[in-house]
Amino acid sequence: MTVPIDGWVDPRFAAVREAFVGNFTDRGEVGGAVHVVHRGEVVVDLVGGWADEERTRPWTHDTIVDVYSVGKAILAVLALQLVDDGVLALDQPVAEVWPDFAAGGKAGATVEHALTHRAGVPAIREPLTDADLFSWATMTAALAATETWWVPGERLAYHTNTFGHLVGEIVHRATGQMPGERLRAVTGPLGADVWFGVPDAEQHRCADIIWDPGSPLPPLDSFSGLEGDLLMNALSLFNPPGYSSIGLVNTPAWRAAEIGSTSGHASASGIARLYAALLEPHRLLSPTLLARATAPRVTARCPILGDEVTYGVGFQPTTARRPLGPNGRSFGHYGSGGALGFADPDAGIAFGYAMNHLIPRWQSTRNRALIEAVYASLA
CATH class of the missing domain: 3.40.710.10 (DD-peptidase/beta-lactamase superfamily)
Structure with a gap:
């Protein structure tokens, strides 16, 4: 052909x-x-x-x-524009615009920590479903309630999926507008x-994404024996189960x-x-x-990511x-x-x-x- x-x-x-x-x-x-x-x-x-x-x-x-993650830098632009406008500051605690985010040891997490993958929440601890995934309020509330995986600023771990809800909600709280509207x-x-x-x-x-992710999605209860970084990694990808798009990517709900x-x-x-x-x-x-x-x-x-990485x-x-x-x-x-x-x-x-x-x-x-x-x- x-x-x-x-x-x-x-x-x-x-x-x-x-x-x-x-x-x-x-x-x-x-x-x-x-x-x-x-x-x-x-x-x-x-x-x-x-x-x-x-x-x-x-x-x-x-x-x-x-x-996919091409969008992270584009989302960051929306937050950085608010910094330019004086609405946000990079050293400002996220909790100043999103008070609930102070829970679980995150009071010291700043806007810059969020934008540099150092905010301490690459994974949500509360078990969530794919129905939850399509509720912005449910996802951001669960993220705000999550106990930090480390003291914000002290480590870097790629916020593979949570970056979208974290930075997106900072923009939402600061402006009253959802990321798509901004x-x-x-x-x-x-x-x-x-x-x-x-x-x-x-x-x-x-276009349809063509992707064979290999093995089927693991049930969340299969993570019960994991702890530390292993648990954090698993939940970052699979809580909710379709957070990385597996099984959902070509659906109208995912695209919306x-x-x-x-x-x-x-x-x-x-x-x-x-x-x-x-x-x-x-x-x-x-x-x-x-x-x-x-x-x-x-x-x-x-x-x-299992690798040395550099972020702006x-x-x-x-x-x-x-x-x-x-x-x-x-x-x-x-x-x-x-x-x-x-x-x-x-x-x-x-x-x-x-x-x-x-x-x-x-x-x-x-x-x-x-x-x-x-x-x-x-x-």
């Missing part, structure tokens, strides 16, 4: 088209898109493959897909197709959920447009705050283990399976990549091939 490829590439960036086609012919891509902006000009806008596993729906420029106010003027909570009228545009850490949907062009706007001084954030947020803030071995304030700075091109000021965020958004202030690059065939790592041969082709085109 011939793979449909559509879009446009500036002749200088022909290598990106070659890499994109190679993702389908050589690297197992099913459907996806890549979009690159260079110094304010679109130079790559490609879509290809299929939006479903049966290969009956071609991926189009209107297709959106779950981009995001639309940002993306609307940019024409960026990025959503926390896909409306019913837009869900026909969603406003869990910015995990269920955000976007097109590659939407991601790139948002990062391009971040490179424009004062368009989304002040240069001073953006520089602080995108510089390395904490480096530590993460018990959730809401963003992943480029590192040797997770490079975002060759320049040291690049920043962005990977998502499960390889989805990616990043910006490189030195090269003037904003990059978005979204796809539906998940593989087990953030980095992949696919996104590496695209990034390498972008920078080869600049040489």
Whole structure:
């Protein structure tokens, strides 16, 4: 079957088209898109493959897909804008805007702790169901009541799923608006197709995630013999059972959920447009705050990811283990399976990549091939 490829590439960036086609012919891509902006000009806008596993729906420029943790940095932008506006401060206790969050030893957790995965709540202790997952009030109340897993600020552990409810509720408490509403106010003027909570009228545009997670979901009572980091890790992924999207990802309820850490949907062009706007001084954030947020803030071995990781304030700075091109000021965020958004202030690059065939790592041969082709085109 011939793979449909559509879009446009500036002749200088022909290598990106070659890499994109190679993702389908050589690297197992099913459907996806890549979009690159260079110094304010679109130079790559490609879509290809299929939006479903049966290969009956071609991926189009209107297709959106779950981009998982790519959404974390986008959610962080909403909180950082409130810092720029003086509504929040990075050193402000979360409990000042969300009083219930002080329970369980979390009174000292700050907004910066939340944005750097050091708030101490990567997992909720109270057993929850998937019905609970779709109640924002239930999830945030359970998170607020959870006893901290460590003194906030003293450790780093990736808040794989809780980041969405933690930072999302900080935004909600500070503004009275849910994350999806706040995001639309940002993306609307940019024409960026990025959503926390896909409306019913837009869900026909969603590509299906293709993912075999392997073994079935473990029942929560099977965790009773675990303790410490092992229990924390298990609950971070599977409490509620579908918190990581397993068994739910292609359902209308999941697509409508406003869990910015995990269920955000976007097109590659939407991601790139948002990062391009971040490179424009004062368009989304002040240069001073953006520089602080995108510089390395904490480096530590993460018990959730099982690796040494580096975080800025809401963003992943480029590192040797997770490079975002060759320049040291690049920043962005990977998502499960390889989805990616990043910006490189030195090269003037904003990059978005979204796809539906998940593989087990953030980095992949696919996104590496695209990034390498972008920078080869600049040489």
